[in-house]
Amino acid sequence: MTGDEGPRAFHKVQPVRLYQTIVDQIEQALASGELRPGQRLPSERELVSQFGASRGTVREALRVLESNGVVRSRPGDPRGPEILPFSSQGIAKQLTRLTQVDGIGLAELVSFRMILDSSANLLAAQLRTAEELAAIEATVAAMRDAIRDGYQAFSEADVAFHDAIAMASRNSLIQVCNHVVREVVLSLISDKIVQSPNSQALMERSLRHHEDVLAQIRAGDGITAARISRRNLYDYYADYIPEEERRALIALLQEQEQAAPGPTLSGDTAIQDPR
Amino acid sequence: MTGDEGPRAFHKVQPVRLYQTIVDQIEQALASGELRPGQRLPSERELVSQFGASRGTVREALRVLESNGVVRSRPGDPRGPEILPFSSQGIAKQLTRLTQVDGIGLAELVSFRMILDSSANLLAAQLRTAEELAAIEATVAAMRDAIRDGYQAFSEADVAFHDAIAMASRNSLIQVCNHVVREVVLSLISDKIVQSPNSQALMERSLRHHEDVLAQIRAGDGITAARISRRNLYDYYADYIPEEERRALIALLQEQEQAAPGPTLSGDTAIQDPR
DNA sequence: CCCGTGCTACTGGTCCAACCAGTGCACTGG
DNA sequence: CCAGTGCACTGGTTGGACCAGTAGCACGGG
Numbered sequence: 027m028t029g030d031e032g033p034r035a036f037h038k039v040q041p042v043r044l045y046q047t048i049v050d051q052i053e054q055a056l057a058s059g060e061l062r063p064g065q066r067l068p069s070e071r072e073l074v075s076q077f078g079a080s081r082g083t084v085r086e087a088l089r090v091l092e093s094n095g096v097v098r099s100r101p102g103d104p105r106g107p108e109i110l111p112f113s114s115q116g117i118a119k120q121l122t123r124l125t126q127v128d129g130i131g132l133a134e135l136v137s138f139r140m141i142l143d144s145s146a147n148l149l150a151a152q153l154r155t156a157e158e159l160a161a162i163e164a165t166v167a168a169m170r171d172a173i174r175d176g177y178q179a180f181s182e183a184d185v186a187f188h189d190a191i192a193m194a195s196r197n198s199l200i201q202v203c204n205h206v207v208r209e210v211v212l213s214l215i216s217d218k219i220v221q222s223p224n225s226q227a228l229m230e231r232s233l234r235h236h237e238d239v240l241a242q243i244r245a246g247d248g249i250t251a252a253r254i255s256r257r258n259l260y261d262y263y264a265d266y267i268p269e270e271e272r273r274a275l276i277a278l279l280q281e282q283e284q285a286a287p288g289p290t291l292s293g294d295t296a297i298q299d300p301r
Numbered sequence: 302m303t304g305d306e307g308p309r310a311f312h313k314v315q316p317v318r319l320y321q322t323i324v325d326q327i328e329q330a331l332a333s334g335e336l337r338p339g340q341r342l343p344s345e346r347e348l349v350s351q352f353g354a355s356r357g358t359v360r361e362a363l364r365v366l367e368s369n370g371v372v373r374s375r376p377g378d379p380r381g382p383e384i385l386p387f388s389s390q391g392i393a394k395q396l397t398r399l400t401q402v403d404g405i406g407l408a409e410l411v412s413f414r415m416i417l418d419s420s421a422n423l424l425a426a427q428l429r430t431a432e433e434l435a436a437i438e439a440t441v442a443a444m445r446d447a448i449r450d451g452y453q454a455f456s457e458a459d460v461a462f463h464d465a466i467a468m469a470s471r472n473s474l475i476q477v478c479n480h481v482v483r484e485v486v487l488s489l490i491s492d493k494i495v496q497s498p499n500s501q502a503l504m505e506r507s508l509r510h511h512e513d514v515l516a517q518i519r520a521g522d523g524i525t526a527a528r529i530s531r532r533n534l535y536d537y538y539a540d541y542i543p544e545e546e547r548r549a550l551i552a553l554l555q556e557q558e559q560a561a562p563g564p565t566l567s568g569d570t571a572i573q574d575p576r
Numbered sequence: 577c578c579c580g581t582g583c584t585a586c587t588g589g590t591c592c593a594a595c596c597a598g599t600g601c602a603c604t605g606g
Numbered sequence: 607c608c609a610g611t612g613c614a615c616t617g618g619t620t621g622g623a624c625c626a627g628t629a630g631c632a633c634g635g636g
Contacts, residue, residue: 085361358620
């Protein structure tokens with residue numbers, strides 16, 4: 027049945043856009059280290075003569091790079107377009123679009139954040155240096171001070187705390203993804219929190235939770251730090267998540283129940299086994 | 302100290318690029334569901350009159366959208382640019398750039414994959430339906446069959462296995478990120494594996510590991526499934542990672558040592574180095 | 577009648593020439 | 607010496623033009 031052999035198998039060809047080859051060349055020069063952040067690209071008209079393409083084509087390439095956060099063009103600057111240092115902006119934009127277009131719900135986002143944040147704690151507790159620990163402690167102190175300055179200030183200090191922990195985890199992917207997901211989550215629910223009547227109490231509780239995590243990191247107990255942070259995130263966000271979507275979050279909490287099989291969470295193993 | 306008040310605080314303004322407003326409008330229409338994948342955008346010249354911008358500007362906007370995987374333009378198609386379904390391509394591109402430009406090492410990638418994959422297993426074991434379990438079992442069967450077809454076929458079956466599990470975890474973010482990270486990892490080391498002399502043995506061992514994970518998922522024991530999968534990934538990739546970078550990976554394995562503090566990780570890391 | 581061929585009216589891809597507004601820097605006048 | 611003013615660039619945007627590719631249709635041969 028599979029008689030589709032033939033010694034002469036040509037590949038399907040597809041036209042290559044000029045602007046795309048320009049983007050590729052610049053990105054390749056960047057990947058090889060030939061171009062570094064902070065350096066400048068030649069001016070558009072100079073690039074036109076170097077690439078041998080029209081200005082419109084060169085500009086299309088620059089727009090793509092610009093929208094990806096690779097370069098930034100500013101009118102009038104004789105030094106030309108600037109090569110930007112990497113930022114999570116690009117990934118953030120993609121993730122944001124994912125959540126909007128594909129309709130990713132808050133439950134999935136929080137679930138993902140629980141995974142990332144607890145992993146960051148697990149790693150940070152074991153890998154941290156003294157300086158990193160001091161940095162984390164400083165952010166907790168800042169949170170304590172920020173409580174009386176309102177939710178806005180507190181939220182910023184909270185962000186700094188989680189960033190410091192992600193930093194100590196020594197994993198850039200965790201740092202970036204955690205940062206992005208946190209950003210998206212906050213953008214979805216910050217308004218609801220702000221108008222919460224008991225935001226003062228919320229902040230104090232949150233501070234206590236963070237202090238608990240910090241204590242475990244100081245002690246080097248990554249497992250406990252991870253467990254606590256997961257639980258904290260669940261407690262913090264559960265109210266905003268529909269009942270029927272909490273199952274996935276609870277599934278993440280189950281993990282720590284092995285040692286203390288006590289108070290269970292809503293029912294038992296959920297899905298009954300087929301067969 | 303904070304004497305920077307002033308009742309009239311103006312915001313800094315910055316020029317808005319025309320092409321950017323076009324991109325925003327289209328993305329917004331997409332986010333609001335006004336435009337859906339599969340639909341067509343008006344032709345460039347039609348958009349020119351709708352937006353009131355020149356064709357060059359409209360094209361810059363379309364190039365940005367195209368490079369982000371939102372739309373696709375094809376010359377000659379009278380139906381106009383097509384709105385694409387979401388794909389992880391955009392995020393994959395950003396992550397790939399992150400790894401290249403920022404020089405993210407294999408250790409961080411594998412570490413991240415261990416986190417994502419084990420979390421997927423944890424969730425899948427608890428949330429799976431009978432159909433999803435059957436799908437996973439089918440991929441394992443496919444792996445078994447693919448062993449004799451060489452590494453290439455085996456690798457594809459392996460990908461299908463992890464995708465099926467990510468699917469059962471019900472978390473799109475895990476699916477996408479896991480997919481992307483796996484892709485990048487494979488692109489970094491697949492060549493080394495292919496030319497490994499004992500690839501046959503590697504595949505058989507890998508199959509056994511996957512069967513172990515499957516058994517735990519079938520039994521609904523997410524914790525064990527997660528632990529095994531983490532360990533499997535470590536064993537599989539450890540040889541490609543410099544000694545001094547393995548600490549972060551081992552830190553992830555520590556987690557399960559609480560119950561069974563036994564047999565260590567340093568010694569028996571399985572694969573003996575060829576060479 | 578049907579099928580294949582060619583035409584045609586579009587599509588996007590690329591280029592060119594021009595104008596405007598913003599910026600950095602050198603030059604000039606105090 | 608310093609401050610203010612141009613100048614010579616920069617990127618942003620426009621309009622028009624040409625080319626190549628595609629889909630669909632009308633035509634003509636079987």
